[in-house]
Amino acid sequence: MELFTYWRSSTAYRVRIVLGLKNLSADLIPINLIKGEQRSPENLARNPLGAVPSLKTDEGMFIQSLAILEYLEETHPTPALLPLKAADRARVRALCQTVACDMHPVNNLRLLKYLTTEMGLSEEKKMQWYRHWIAEGFKALEAQLRQTAGRYCFGDTITLADACLVPQVYNALRFDCPMADYPTVMRIHTTLEKHPAFIAAHPDNQPDAIKA
Ligand SMILES: N[C@@H](CCC(=O)N[C@@H](CS)C(=O)NCC(=O)O)C(=O)O
Incomplete structure (x- = not known):
């Protein structure tokens, strides 16, 4: 997997935490938000919000940190990060x-x-x-x-x-x-x-x- 991230982005930070909790590794690809790299054509193609995070997987690119967290939870259910009920x-x-x-x-x-x-x-x-x-x-x-x-x-x-x-x-x-x-x-x-x-x-x- 590849995570398009920025060190201070709190939404990318959420995804990094969940990858770590689930013991998953992803290559970190920095997108410098201060330099405006989020609005480059390449980043807009992967993330139409002009933002990070984006997660590239075997199943394609995912955006929106909450959707990514839920995707990781569903595809890697252990340890569970949502309760049962x-x-x-x-x-x-x-x-x-x-x-x-x-x-x-x-x-x-x-x-x-x-x-x-x-x-x-x-x-x-x-x-x-x-x-x-x-x-x-x-x-x-x-x-x-x-x-x-x-x-x-x-x-x-x-x-x-x-x-x-x-x-x-x-x-x-x-x-x-x-x-x-x-x-x-x-x-x-x-x-x-x-x-x-x-x-x-x-x-x-x-x-x-x-x-x-
Ligand atoms: N709802 C989106 C928000 C993504 C977002 O806005 N990320 C911020 C960093 S925390 C960003 O890339 N901002 C770039 C900008 O505002 O130009 C998500 O949760 O992924």
Whole structure:
């Protein structure tokens, strides 16, 4: 497999975590989002969103990180990253979607850029937007986790929800968002930070990482 990735992309980070948890290897092909490589004709052909991640497999190219996570879960069911019961699976998917559908899209690079270049917002206003939507999202996630969490997001077994939570926290910490109001989120993040698959998937440990 080949994963088209960028070290700081939180959506690619989700996929890297799940590949690691399932002990699958993929060649990492960096797409530099800062240089605009996501909008190259080659990348648009594989990913019409002009984004990462894209996963190339024997069955063709896949895009949309949640769809990729579910594909990996269905094609490599062990270890299971979704619970057995339909009701439990719906709860795990709801956690994933709070991050992937409600938090990440409003704070994505192309959208933030549009706020300053096309809508005339200052850097300060842009960050106000970012922090506002991060806070709204984590408030909702914390409330959900209070009902579902054990050691991890859903009970005591790692699920797809954990692969969504950790990259979103990485992003928030990178932009100095206050996290004190989300103790369950942070407790789970602290636990998962020490897990080998999460360490290997961390942005700083990627071949294309730019060290400060
Ligand atoms: N919903 C898509 C979002 C993909 C996405 O927007 N990825 C970001 C990186 S986290 C990206 O490539 N952004 C490039 C840009 O905004 O120009 C997914 O989950 O795969």
